Amino acid sequence: MxxxxxxxxxxxxxxxxxxxxxxxxxxxxxLLNVCMDAKHHKEKPGPEDNLHNQCSPWKKNSCCSTNTSQEAHKDISYLYRFNWDHCGTMAAECKRHFIQDTCLYECSPNLGPWIQQVDQSWRKERILDVPLCKEDCQQWWEDCRTSFTCKSNWHKGWDWTSGYNQCPVGASCHPFHFYFPTPAALCEEIWTHSYKLSNYSRGSGRCIQMWFDPAQGNPNEEVARFYAEAMSxxxxxxxxxxxxxxxxxxxxxxx
Known part of the structure; x- marks a missing residue:
């Protein structure tokens, strides 16, 4: 019995x-085709025919609005009042990576597997350890070697008394490689581990591309599916x- x-x-x-x-x-x-619950993100992804310049690869399906994409290309824009030129004029080839980084963060609907909840005044979710393709990270680091900064973590520790970020007292301006001696140091430390340097290459389907040709489709859709299925x-x-x-x-x- x-x-x-x-x-x-x-x-x-x-x-x-x-x-x-x-x-x-x-x-x-x-986790697929979602937008973060953050400061400027749309509630749901959808078409945005007029996304500006470097944000245009996401126009078929985007988490950012046209206005956000335009602001992403401005110095000290209303998005975050962030001053790229806090240690003198940032080289144009360096700044384009930060603009592209902003477009990826604001516009991509393919970051769901790496979204984490946070308790911050300006957002309820963030990305953590997004596997960034090694070529994208390497080129970002190479193109910023001649530019200057005064901090290795750009998320916190700035002097905001002027209404935009300035170097805190005691922080000295040095070339990027002083604060970021390797590509991994740049990609992983600058935004508090939002990205992680991947060992995979562009087109592998295993790493997120910051740069891609929209005429060939969005390769990050496949990447998001792979990691979402792995989590499943x-x-x-x-x-x-x-x-x-x-x-x-x-x-x-x-x-």
Whole structure:
């Protein structure tokens, strides 16, 4: 009789594991084609025919508005009042990477797998450890070698008394490579680990491209799917061992 009593319990646990796995799958599907809950992002992605200049690759499906894309190209824009030229004029070839970085952050609907909740006054979500293609990171670092900065983490520690960021007292201006000795240091430290230098190359389907030709489609859609599916499989694998462990415990109790 005791053994018979375990059968419905085992069936219940199998059903619970299935529900947990289904919830994990749905949660991973929710990571695709989404916008962050942040300061200037749209609630949902959609077409924006008039995205400006470097933000235009996302015009078919974007989390940013036309106005946001225009502001992303301005010095000390209303977006964040950030001054790229805090240590003298930033080289144009360097600044274009920061504009592209801003466009990716504001416009991309393909960053869902790396969105994390945060408790900050200006946003409720952020990205963490987005695998940036190694060529994009390397070129960013190379093109900024002749420009100057005074900090390695640009998210915090600035003097904002003037209404825009200035170097804090005691911080000295040096070439970028002083604060960012490697491409990884630049990409990973400048925005508090929003990005992570990937070992994968552009076109691999395994890393996010900051730069891409929209005529060839958006390669980051495939990348987001790959990581979302990987997270889904991890959720499935995590649900079944729990069910099996509980099943064994019940079997031991009732046997």
């Amino acid at each position: 005791a053994h018979l009593m375990t059968v419905p319990w085992l069936l219940l646990l199998i059903w619970m594991a299935h529900c947990a796995a289904s919830r994990a799958t749905r949660a991973r599907a929710d 499989r991890a959720g499935l694998h995590g649900a079944w061992p729990l069910a099996c462990s509980l099943s064994l415990m019940l079997f031991w109790v009732f046997s």
